[in-house]
Amino acid sequence: MSGVWSGPDQVSGRAYIDALTAAGFDKSAMQVTADYSTIGNAAESIEFAVRLGDQCLVGQVGPSIGDPVTTVLPGLSSGGCLIGQTRTIDW
Template structure:
């Protein structure tokens, strides 16, 4: 037995088709293309590259410069061990620290033996960055400026080179 669509069923189908046609007008007929970077845009460097890692911060406090001070001195120690006072100072100067603000202890004792350690200091804004080099280790600290205006107690080498 075959069922013939009634007039109501035909009207429902027509209404469904009309709604589909109307709703299809709400959908974009062409898909949007995704924007892909061109080779030129991908290879263009940013206007200012941001440094990675610690940097020297002239005019800022000792605490703001300690990471950079330690980075420079640790690399020096890794390459040279305890090293020598002059080369420690020269290395710091080469990396932007002011020689006029530095003090360094002698490389040898009063009787000519190698010093157990070499201490270098940099005065920054009323504070002292201190770095101590031993054959096996490098350590640092930040200490207040002494009443003498210096950072180290006792005999220090003249830095006139």
């Protein structure tokens, strides 16, 4: 996460998903929020997560956050990690 945060794609969900995939995490177990608001503005923050058994590694980054934040939380009973609208990881 720190490698992506220090590069040009600080608020690009795809960059974090690609970095997690390169680190060996299962892309099919991941979720990420949108890079842009519904009116086209850059997101003030994005969240990404990967399900690991019954837990989730969750990260949040963006200009409104300051330094990137990560934590491990219990997974949701629905099978995911993030509540609300997430984008399709189709790359």
